[in-house]
Amino acid sequence: MHKFSQGNLRVDFHTHYIPKHFPDMARKYSNEGWPTLIHSTSCQADIYFAGKHYRQMQNEEIAQAVAASPEHFIGLGTVPLQDPDSAANEVRRAVKKLGLAGIEIGTNIQGRNLDDPSLEAFWQACEEVEAAIFVHPASVFAPERTSKYRMVLSVGYLSETGIAAVSIVMSGLLERRPRLRFCFAHGGGTFPWLLPRLDRTWQVFEDVKSIAAAKPSEVAKQLTYDTLTYDPANLRLLIKRLGVDRLLMGTDYPFPLREEPAGAVIDALADLSDQARADMLGHNALRFLGRPPS
Ligand SMILES: [Zn+2]
Numbered sequence: 001m002h003k004f005s006q007g008n009l010r011v012d013f014h015t016h017y018i019p020k021h022f023p024d025m026a027r028k029y030s031n032e033g034w035p036t037l038i039h040s041t042s043c044q045a046d047i048y049f050a051g052k053h054y055r056q057m058q059n060e061e062i063a064q065a066v067a068a069s070p071e072h073f074i075g076l077g078t079v080p081l082q083d084p085d086s087a088a089n090e091v092r093r094a095v096k097k098l099g100l101a102g103i104e105i106g107t108n109i110q111g112r113n114l115d116d117p118s119l120e121a122f123w124q125a126c127e128e129v130e131a132a133i134f135v136h137p138a139s140v141f142a143p144e145r146t147s148k149y150r151m152v153l154s155v156g157y158l159s160e161t162g163i164a165a166v167s168i169v170m171s172g173l174l175e176r177r178p179r180l181r182f183c184f185a186h187g188g189g190t191f192p193w194l195l196p197r198l199d200r201t202w203q204v205f206e207d208v209k210s211i212a213a214a215k216p217s218e219v220a221k222q223l224t225y226d227t228l229t230y231d232p233a234n235l236r237l238l239i240k241r242l243g244v245d246r247l248l249m250g251t252d253y254p255f256p257l258r259e260e261p262a263g264a265v266i267d268a269l270a271d272l273s274d275q276a277r278a279d280m281l282g283h284n285a286l287r288f289l290g291r292p293p294s
Pocket residue numbers: 014016136185252
């Protein structure tokens with residue numbers, strides 16, 4: 001395994017990757033079973049295999065890209081969470097066989113939250129292979145109310161991520177499975193801001209408290225978050241509530257709302273210690289991904 005070196009290291013934890021083209025095997029071999037890419041925009045495409053999404057090939061492509069340049073890339077795979085047993089098998093394969101550091105999942109599974117009991121076998125597999133889990137919104141609730149002003153991206157994504165983090169924290173999942181490692185995209189969305197109200201809800205309502213023994217704001221410190229907040233004041237709040245050790249730099253490259261240059265919001269905090277800056281810019285990401293700096 002390649003060792004990333006220390007120094008002025010910047011690791012962009014939150015970069016999207018998809019191969020631009022797959023070989024046109026159907027034309028070459030006259031077999032309709034090969035995957036194809038259907039492009040929807042210049043930077044978005046869906047992978048289909050015999051008319052269905054085909055994730056395994058994507059994971060293999062990512063593994064190949066990492067293998068070609070291990071000093072530059074660490075890969076996360078994808079899994080079909082609507083079929084938790086297949087997802088469990090695929091996360092085992094992605095980590096153990098393909099050498100990926102973990103997987104990226106959405107904030108809901110066809111409208112069900114991440115505390116859904118059907119996911120138990122999947123969480124068990126993630127724990128077993130020590131997969132890093134990146135939670136990133138894709139489909140959002142109430143799409144009919146967020147169709148204007150790009151609200152899916154500005155409001156929908158952050159609210160979805162808040163619901164996902166609350167579902168993990170208040171379901172007691174981390175008490176049952178403390179080795180699970182989650183990172184939430186876009187600074188955790190609404191979640192860090194909600195923490196005082198979540199604590200109050202947990203204190204006041206016995207039905208909530210009876211499910212998870214620990215205070216939400218304490219459990220929140222077991223999770224990790226990227227720093228894609230754009231604003232130093234927001235990042236300061238994350239540091240105060242969650243701690244420097246829970247934060248890692250991510251840009252959302254190549255999408256329009258990405259941070260440029262990478263790490264700009266961390267650079268904008270002038271009073272950080274050198275250690276805190278280096279940790280958030282690179283070292284925390286490597287530790288979270290199970291590839292600690294040498
Ligand atoms: Zn993203």
